[in-house]
Amino acid sequence: MIGPVVVAAHGFREAGPATPTHVTIDAFRRWSEACRQHVGGFGDPADLPHQRAQAAAAGCEHQAPVARPILTFDDALASVGLVAESLAAPAILFVVAAHAGKRNDWPGQPAWVPREPCLSWAAIRDLAELGWTIGAHTMTHPRLSALPADRQRHEIEASSKSIEDRIGRPCRYFAYPYGDAPRTARLVVAESGMTGFGTLPGRVRPESDPACLPRVDLYDLVRPGVASQWAWSGPTRSAVMKLRCRRSIARFVPRRSVAHATGS
DSSP states (O other): OOOOEEEEEOOOESOOOOSSSSEEEEHHHHHHHHHHHHHHSSOOGGHHHHHOOOOOTTTOOOOSSSSOOOEEETTTBBBHHHHHHHHHHHEEEEEOGGGSBBSOOTTTOOTSSOOOOOOOOOHHHHHHHTEEEEEEESOOOOOGGOOOOOHHHHHHHHHHHHHHHHSSOOOEEEEEEGGOOOOHHHHHHHHOOOOOOOOOOOOOOTSSOSSSSEEEEHHHHSSGGGGGGGHHOOOOOHHHHHHHHHHHHHHHSSSHHHHOOOTT
16 A cells, blocks of 8 residues: 655644645634545554554554545644644644743744744643654754754754653654754654654655655645645645745745745
């Protein structure tokens, strides 16, 4: 079975246009219902190809009959709580450890990103009890490529240890802030035995690098058109190239131009 699409989301809002970091609750629920109708809902991290291979080697293989999309939420924003209880899915929540219970106002946060509270450790533990997987998203959300090797290692290892200490469970997943995954950081993630996630779009395949798996942004999926079907059919090669080009453009143009460049 071809691997699933991993979906990258951040926060939610009651109303307003979708942005790269926030979509409306109604748009998310409509898209979630479409996923349930087409493939029966959402997948488990155990459905990832390399996870299945490890499970098979251990004699306890788990495999879903179809490649259901896997949900991930970066930054552990408090607005995730608006959909958490109704979601009923084994999502991965990526926590910026030093900002749990604080705000998403870390250094380098773009001015256009709405500031909001981050989930407290108590709320994060509640989600873990609901079946969510808690992953690491560094301590302070830096661009890892801007840091020396020892700082990169600290951001990754300290955040995973903080989560294990607070949640009482192994931290097996890591998401790179801004999708910035330099070679040094990928090596640290691999050495730690964690599965890493970037932001380059695409479907997870058996040959994908477990230290930096692709993800498709929820922002692209909830908008009308063929993109909404990628969660179960996977984006085409040409669509992936267009998305990557659009992401590259968005990094270098002013915010007002980003909306035009991304078709939002």
